[in-house]
Amino acid sequence: MKMDRVKRTISVVILSIGALCILFPIAWMISTALKPLSDAFDGQLIPSHPTLSNFTALFAPDAAGSVARWLGNSLFVSITVSILVMIIDSMAAFALARLQFFGRTALFYIVVVSLVVPFIALLIPLYLEFANANLLDTYWVLILPYTSNAFGVFLLYQFFLGIPKELEEAAMMDGVNKFQLWRRIMVPLSIPATATLGLLTFMNVYNDFFWPLVATTSQDMRTMTVGVQLMAVGQYNTNASLLMALTLCSVIPMVLAFLFAQKQLTQGIATTGTNL
Amino acid sequence: MAVSEVRTKSLSIHRRRRPVMRVVWDQFSSFLFVVPFLVAFVAFVGYPLVYGFIISLHHWNPIAGDLGYTGLGQYATLFNPNSLFGQQFWTGLKNTVLYVVISVPLLLAFPVTIAYLIYRSPLKSLFRSIFFFPTVLSVTAVTSLWSWILQTQGGAVNNLLQAHVPWLVEQPWAWISIDMATLWWTLGFNMIIAYAGFTQLPQSTIEAAALDGAGSLRTFWSIALPQVRPVLAFITVISTISSFNLFAQSLLMTGGGPGSSTEPLTMVIYNQAFNGMHMGSAAAMSYLMALILAIISLVQYRITRERA
Numbered sequence: 001m002k003m004d005r006v007k008r009t010i011s012v013v014i015l016s017i018g019a020l021c022i023l024f025p026i027a028w029m030i031s032t033a034l035k036p037l038s039d040a041f042d043g044q045l046i047p048s049h050p051t052l053s054n055f056t057a058l059f060a061p062d063a064a065g066s067v068a069r070w071l072g073n074s075l076f077v078s079i080t081v082s083i084l085v086m087i088i089d090s091m092a093a094f095a096l097a098r099l100q101f102f103g104r105t106a107l108f109y110i111v112v113v114s115l116v117v118p119f120i121a122l123l124i125p126l127y128l129e130f131a132n133a134n135l136l137d138t139y140w141v142l143i144l145p146y147t148s149n150a151f152g153v154f155l156l157y158q159f160f161l162g163i164p165k166e167l168e169e170a171a172m173m174d175g176v177n178k179f180q181l182w183r184r185i186m187v188p189l190s191i192p193a194t195a196t197l198g199l200l201t202f203m204n205v206y207n208d209f210f211w212p213l214v215a216t217t218s219q220d221m222r223t224m225t226v227g228v229q230l231m232a233v234g235q236y237n238t239n240a241s242l243l244m245a246l247t248l249c250s251v252i253p254m255v256l257a258f259l260f261a262q263k264q265l266t267q268g269i270a271t272t273g274t275n276l
Numbered sequence: 277m278a279v280s281e282v283r284t285k286s287l288s289i290h291r292r293r294r295p296v297m298r299v300v301w302d303q304f305s306s307f308l309f310v311v312p313f314l315v316a317f318v319a320f321v322g323y324p325l326v327y328g329f330i331i332s333l334h335h336w337n338p339i340a341g342d343l344g345y346t347g348l349g350q351y352a353t354l355f356n357p358n359s360l361f362g363q364q365f366w367t368g369l370k371n372t373v374l375y376v377v378i379s380v381p382l383l384l385a386f387p388v389t390i391a392y393l394i395y396r397s398p399l400k401s402l403f404r405s406i407f408f409f410p411t412v413l414s415v416t417a418v419t420s421l422w423s424w425i426l427q428t429q430g431g432a433v434n435n436l437l438q439a440h441v442p443w444l445v446e447q448p449w450a451w452i453s454i455d456m457a458t459l460w461w462t463l464g465f466n467m468i469i470a471y472a473g474f475t476q477l478p479q480s481t482i483e484a485a486a487l488d489g490a491g492s493l494r495t496f497w498s499i500a501l502p503q504v505r506p507v508l509a510f511i512t513v514i515s516t517i518s519s520f521n522l523f524a525q526s527l528l529m530t531g532g533g534p535g536s537s538t539e540p541l542t543m544v545i546y547n548q549a550f551n552g553m554h555m556g557s558a559a560a561m562s563y564l565m566a567l568i569l570a571i572i573s574l575v576q577y578r579i580t581r582e583r584a
Contacts, residue, residue: 088316210523247420
C-alpha cells in the first residue's frame with residue numbers, strides 16, 4: 001500500500017510538472033497583455049505596472065485592426081454554421097438510420113468520401129468556385145463550405161440507431177408523418193448529441209485559419225483567427241503587448257465555451273476515438 | 277346505382293395504384309431529408325473535386341482564368357527534378373514528411389502517457405482540464421503566443437533557461453519550436469481520446485496484474501497499452517493526417533525559414549496559387565499531395581487493422 005502511495009505521488013509530481021509547462025505560455029500571454037509596451041521585455045511574470053490600456057487600444061476607433069468587426073464576424077459565422085450543420089446533419093442522419101429511400105447505400109459512401117477528402121484538394125477549386133460567383137469576401141463564402149461536413153451525420157447516425165424502434169412505432173400509430181417524427185421526437189431525444197455537434201462545429205469554424213485566410217481580402221471581412229495572424233506579421237509585429245492582448249481577446253469565446261461546456265467538448269472528442 | 281358503380285370502378289383503380297404511389301411518395305419524402313446534405317456535398321465537395329482536377333489540367337490564372345490546356349503535363353513536371361515546380365514540390369514534401377516523422381511519435385507518446393498517468397492518479401479532473409485547455413485555442417493564437425515566448429532576445433523561454441537559443445531563426449531549433457508549439461496545442465486532444473480508451477479497461481485486469489507482482493511500468497506497457505490498441509491506431513492515423521496538413525505554424529512562426537527548411541507542402545501550394553498565380557500547377561500539386569496522403573492513410577489503416 002505504501003508503494004502505491006509513493007507511486008501516486010510520483011505520478012502527481014510528473015503531471016504537475018507537465019501542467020506547469022502547459023500553463024507557462026498562457027501565464028506569459030496574460031502577463032504581457034496586461035503590461036505597457038515599455039515593460040513587455042522586463043522578464044517579470046507579474047506585471048509591475050498592470051494596465052488595461054492595450055485592450056482599450058485594440059477597440060479604439062483609430063486602431064490598426066478592426067478587432068470588434070473580426071470578433072463579430074467570427075461569432076456570426078461560427079454560430080450560423082453550427083445551426084445549419086445541426087439541422088442538415090440531423091435530418092440526413094435520421095434518414096440514414098431510420099428511413100428507406102432510393103440511393104441510401106450511395107449516400108453512405110458519399111458520407112465516407114466527405115470525411116476523407118483533404119482540404120488541400122478542395123482549396124483551389126472552392127476558391128475559384130466562389131470567385132466565379134462573385135461571392136469572395138462575403139459572409140456566404142465564410143459560411144457555406146462548412147455545411148458539407150459529414151462528421152455530424154456520422155455522429156448522429158450512431159445516436160439515432162440507438163433509439164429504440166418502439167418509440168417510433170408508437171408515434172407512427174398516433175399518425176405522425178416523417179417530418180413530425182423527426183421534429184417532435186427524434187430532435188428532442190438527440191439534444192445532447194446535437195448540442196455536442198453544435199459545440200464542436202462552433203469550435204472548428206471559429207478556430208479555422210486556412211479557408212478564411214484565402215476567402216477574404218478586405219480587412220472588415222476577416223475573422224478573428226486570421227486577424228491575429230495579420231497583426232502578428234503586420235502592425236503588431238513589434239508591439240508584443242498589443243499582440244498578446246489581441247491574442248487573448250481572440251481566445252475568449254472558446255475559453256468561455258471551455259469553462260461552461262468542457263464536459264460536452266471532451267465527450268464529443270472522446271466518442272470520435274471510440275466509435276470511428 | 278350508377279354513381280356507386282362509377283365509385284366502385286374508380287376506387288378499384290385507385291386501390292391498384294395506391295400502393296405504388298404510396299411507395300414512391302414514401303421514398304421521395306424520405307429522400308427529402310437528405311437533400312440539404314446532398315446539395316451541400318455536391319456544391320462544396322463533389323463539384324470542386326472535379327473542377328479542381330480540370331483546373332490542374334490547364335494553365336490557370338486566378339483572375340484571367342483558363343490560359344491553355346496542358347493535359348497531365350503539370351503533374352509530369354512535378355516528377356521532373358530539373359524543373360522549378362518539381363524542386364519546390366519535393367522540397368515541400370520532404371519538409372512535410374520530416375515533420376510527420378518527428379511529430380507523430382511525439383503526438384502519440386506524450387498524450388498516451390499523460391492519459392495513463394491521469395487515469396491512475398488522483399486529481400483527474402484538474403489535470404484533464406489543464407492538459408485539454410490549449411486544444412480550444414486557434415492555431416494563430418498558439419503560434420502568436422509561442423512566437424512571443426520563443427523570442428531569442430527577451431523571450432520568456434530563453435529568460436527561464438538563461439540561454440540564448442535562436443528558436444525561430446536557426447535549425448534545428450526552428451523545427452523544434454514548431455514541434456513544441458504543436459505538441460503543446462494538440463496534446464490535449466489526443467489525450468482525451470486515449471483517456472477514454474483507458475477508462476474502458478476493466479479494472480480487474482489492472483488489479484490482477486498488480487496481484488501478479490507486475491510493476492507500474494510493466495502494467496502500462498504490457499497490459500494497458502495492448503488493450504487500447506485500436507485507440508492508439510486511431511490517434512496515429514489522425515495525427516499523421518493533421519501533421520501532413522501543417523501550414524499555419526510554419527507560416528507564422530518561422531515563415532518557412534530559415535531558407536525554406538520549414539516550408540511544408542501546403543505552404544508551397546499556397547504560394548504557388550495565391551502569390552505565384554499558377555493555380556493550375558498548384559492544383560496539380562494539391563491533388564498529388566492528396567493522393568500521397570490517401571495512400572499513406574490507407575497503408576496505416578491496413579497495418580493497424582491487421583495487428584488488432
